[in-house]
Amino acid sequence: MTTALKLTDLSKTFPVGKRLFGPAKGMVRAVQPLSLSVEEGETLGIVGESGCGKSTLARMLVGLLPPSTGTIEINGAPLDAADPALFGRKIQYVFQDPISSLNPRKTIRQIMEAPLKHLHGMSAAERDARIREIFAAVNLREEFLDRYPHEFSGGQAQRIGIARALAADARILILDEPVSALDVSVQAQVLNLLADLKQKFGLTYLFISHDLAVVEAVSDRVAVLYFGAVVEVGPAEQIFAQPKHPYTKLLADSAPVVGRALVAPEGRETELPDPLNPPPGCAFSARCPYASAECRQAPPPLEQQSDGVWAACYHPLSETA
Structure with missing residues (x-):
């Protein structure tokens, strides 16, 4: 199998108690040096208590935080933290709160067009065709494109968030608690949609969640984080049945x-x-x-x-x- 994502000695340290002059009072290592690999088409679940480093790890993977040490490779090529556009074309983030992750001042069409303009330089006609294709894939009506984020339910907004991630044409999605803010019935719809999209577009997922039942159901493998370090990793069916x-x-x-x-x-x-x-x-x-x-x-x-x-x-x- 081909390795889609490889992390080598990746870590993140934050200063705490900053002074006006001089060094910080202390340093907190939110993510210990860790190494992981994810194969193409795989779903790797990441679980752990609040504060264990899950979201910090996710933000490093998409370029929102620079790592303190280590490297990130996608399909064997290292990512340059100084080039955010490179991250955007390779890997995308689906946020936990679908409503707040969408710009309230822009229509859905404007939100969808942003990655197509800035990452791929598409013309207006190309953007329109691509948006129609993606909206059809996530089961959304085209009339939604001229509405604003506050006009949608949580489930619809999360579908829009997924569509925005797909618009960048990235093949790796970081799903950070993608269904925790949704009703149980809507959760099932979104999870089924993610499974269909993974098959259709050949996607690779990193699925972060507190819900162990959901993680076990959707993941091929699971990595367990504690205090910023990986303490166990293995097939999903074994991790929780025989930890x-x-x-x-x-x-x-x-x-x-x-x-x-x-x-x-x-x-x-x-x-x-x-x-x-x-x-x-x-x-x-x-x-x-x-x-x-x-x-x-x-x-x-x-x-x-x-x-x-x-x-x-x-x-x-x-x-x-």
Whole structure:
């Protein structure tokens, strides 16, 4: 298979407590150096708690944030962070809030024309033909083109957001919580649409979500992030059925299930790592029932545990269960 997206030692660090003169008071590493690859036509799900670095990673991939270290390659070619147009032609972002991601002062036609003008330099006739093609693909009527974003429901606005991403002719889409703001019935429609578009246009998806059921249903593989680092990655059907990392099991046990009482898998006194003073070893050790002295000394490497499953854990669950 051909690798569509390859990340090598990609990280992001933010200064905190800036002074008027002199260096910042501290630095927070939102994304630890990570390496991932996504094959053409694959959907890689990315899951983790709030603050684990999912959205920061997504913004680096589309050029909204420059990485502190590492490289991004698409189809074997490195992306230049200084050229935002190159990002736009290769990879596009579908935002979580469909309404606020659309310019309220522009009609849908003007919004759709922007990438066709600035990224591809199309003529008016070419733009019109391309917009009609894309609108047909996302099941939207052409009469919507002369309306404004506030005139649409959340589901319609998200279809417009997807259409705008497709207009750039990118083959990789970053889907950041694309259905979390929608009603459940509309969620199913949008997910089915994404599946159809993936097949029709040969797309590759990075699907970021808190909803583990949705991620498992739409993803080929899943990467689990904790404290900015990948702690487990593998086929979707294995990650949640037989997790190797205790954090992955915690996520699966925390997900609500119809007919099952909501029980917190952890106590209220659970301590999360301090981003300004990260622990020297495994960041999850304070919350892990299997943690040992080794876990508190050095972070575990990401190692293969079984066919297709990699986990960063000194005591994977297959050994401790």
